[in-house]
Amino acid sequence: MTQDPNARAEIEPTEVGANAAETGDRQLTAEHSPETPDAYGSHEIGIEDLDFATLAEHGHTATKLDPLAPAVLSVDNLKMYFPVKSSGVVRRTIGHVQAVDGISFEVPKGGSLGLVGESGCGKSTTGRLITRLYKPTGGSMMFDGHDLAKLSAREMKPLRRDVQMIFQDPYTSLNPRHTVGTIVGAPLEVHKIVPKNQVLKRVQELLEIVGLNPEHYNRYPNEFSGGQRQRIGIARALTLNPKVLVADEPVSALDVSIQAQVVNLLQDIQSEFDVSFLFIAHDLAIVRHFCPEVAVMYLGKIVEIGDRETIYGKPHHPYTQALLSAVPDVKQAAVGGRRERIRLEGDVPSPINPPSGCRFRTRCQFAQEICAKVEPPLLQIGQRHKVACHFAGELGSHPASPVTTDLLGVDDQGSPVAGATPTNTQLTIPGYEDTWYDLKTKQTTGA
Numbered sequence: 285m286t287q288d289p290n291a292r293a294e295i296e297p298t299e300v301g302a303n304a305a306e307t308g309d310r311q312l313t314a315e316h317s318p319e320t321p322d323a324y325g326s327h328e329i330g331i332e333d334l335d336f337a338t339l340a341e342h343g344h345t346a347t348k349l350d351p352l353a354p355a356v357l358s359v360d361n362l363k364m365y366f367p368v369k370s371s372g373v374v375r376r377t378i379g380h381v382q383a384v385d386g387i388s389f390e391v392p393k394g395g396s397l398g399l400v401g402e403s404g405c406g407k408s409t410t411g412r413l414i415t416r417l418y419k420p421t422g423g424s425m426m427f428d429g430h431d432l433a434k435l436s437a438r439e440m441k442p443l444r445r446d447v448q449m450i451f452q453d454p455y456t457s458l459n460p461r462h463t464v465g466t467i468v469g470a471p472l473e474v475h476k477i478v479p480k481n482q483v484l485k486r487v488q489e490l491l492e493i494v495g496l497n498p499e500h501y502n503r504y505p506n507e508f509s510g511g512q513r514q515r516i517g518i519a520r521a522l523t524l525n526p527k528v529l530v531a532d533e534p535v536s537a538l539d540v541s542i543q544a545q546v547v548n549l550l551q552d553i554q555s556e557f558d559v560s561f562l563f564i565a566h567d568l569a570i571v572r573h574f575c576p577e578v579a580v581m582y583l584g585k586i587v588e589i590g591d592r593e594t595i596y597g598k599p600h601h602p603y604t605q606a607l608l609s610a611v612p613d614v615k616q617a618a619v620g621g622r623r624e625r626i627r628l629e630g631d632v633p634s635p636i637n638p639p640s641g642c643r644f645r646t647r648c649q650f651a652q653e654i655c656a657k658v659e660p661p662l663l664q665i666g667q668r669h670k671v672a673c674h675f676a677g678e679l680g681s682h683p684a685s686p687v688t689t690d691l692l693g694v695d696d697q698g699s700p701v702a703g704a705t706p707t708n709t710q711l712t713i714p715g716y717e718d719t720w721y722d723l724k725t726k727q728t729t730g731a
């Protein structure tokens with residue numbers, strides 16, 4: 285993690301304020317409860333030869349992409365710069381941590397977008413921006429006709445219930461002095477979701493939905509295992525019938541044998557209640573299982589985004605290729621093959637002073653002069669595939685000359701060409717266009 289000790293952020297706390305808005309029509313009820321097995325029930329399998337793919341097979345098949353699903357959340361050019369203050373009595377701003385720097389993406393309704401990347405690349409900051417734990421430095425986040433980025437704390441109150449977060453660490457995210465009944469029931473009371481005399485019944489329904497014993501509402505968090513605690517955290521996130529759940533590393537603190545159970549529970553919840561997910565994880569196997577669409581972040585930028593098959597099967601960005609080369613491929617190992625590991629040289633540069641041009645260039649084996657001069661745009665190169673690289677190509681087939689010159693109006697070294705007209709108009713939109721740039725022909729093409 286490249287956290288600067290001098291850095292200070294203006295953190296706007298999430299308020300579970302007194303909002304008297306009536307509950308919507310999206311009730312989660314025990315009657316609608318998915319066939320969730322108990323935490324230690326039918327999903328339990330032997331501990332030998334554990335890997336996520338095997339575990340997940342005992343639960344659900346991977347979720348599918350619905351290309352026609354509308355976007356529930358549309359994020360455009362989102363930025364979060366944390367001020368870095370000098371030490372001493374007069375603390376001046378001497379720089380900024382560019383934690384998130386102009387990212388755009390859409391979360392499809394009822395779908396899930398995975399966000400992956402190395403530690404410190406801005407994943408959690410993105411999640412915290414969407415849930416408005418932080419107020420963005422710039423950009424927009426359109427949700428239900430509102431731009432979450434622009435709303436005041438008061439205007440955000442009624443919308444907070446729609447966008448909830450599941451935290452990584454089930455040990456620190458639950459108040460140890462409160463019973464499970466209070467933890468799950470408090471938002472119900474504050475937001476007046478159900479009449480006071482029905483809070484307990486509702487808490488018990490929610491506990492049942494997440495596979496916990498409803499009679500355990502008066503126990504304290506320390507009386508539960510890690511997996512069970514995470515289920516409590518999920519129940520709490522569900523109390524307000526959210527439309528979007530930001531799950532920040534929801535299983536990485538859990539024992540591997542419990543991970544798949546919790547992921548399967550999240551899948552049950554997603555399909556049953558039509559909740560959309562922004563699923564943040566560093567484990568690429570879990571993301572492949574849970575997310576039909578994946579965005580890869582590097583140093584505050586999205587460098588590649590696309591459907592699961594493309595990202596995992598035909599990644600075009602050297603960084604994605606390096607990340608994936610480090611993942612043991614179960615299928616390949618079974619047939620005796622071995623994926624060549626790409627070593628990433630050097631450390632991740634500081635987000636306070638990121639490299640010019642392409643931020644990955646200091647660690648990229650394909651970097652050339654243009655990479656230092658011009659930032660590669662996030663270019664749509666397939667129906668559901670975007671990549672930010674001047675030399676985008678499949679592993680072993682990266683082109684010798686940059687593919688972006690005509691679009692940017694520059695020559696192969698990145699210098700502006702006199703009289704050239706850049707044609708990069710559709711490069712920054714959050715979603716996908718019906719036409720895209722064909723890397724082979726360098727022409728716009730369509731389905």
Ligand SMILES: Nc1ncnc2c1ncn2[C@@H]1O[C@H](COP(=O)(O)OP(=O)(O)OP(=O)(O)O)[C@@H](O)[C@H]1O
Nearest residue numbers: 286287291293366381383403404405406407408409
């Ligand atoms: N409140 C803050 N104030 C200043 N800098 C911050 C703050 N929060 C995060 N950062 C910096 O922003 C960058 C992105 O951090 P973030 O926590 O979003 O990364 P991440 O991708 O979630 O990493 P990890 O995988 O380790 O959780 C880091 O350089 C971090 O040091």
Ligand code: SF4
Nearest residue numbers: 642645648655673674
């Ligand atoms: S733009 Fe250049 S430095 Fe960046 S990933 Fe592509 S080849 Fe590497």
Ligand SMILES: [Mg+2]
Nearest residue numbers: 407408409532
């Ligand atoms: Mg994080």
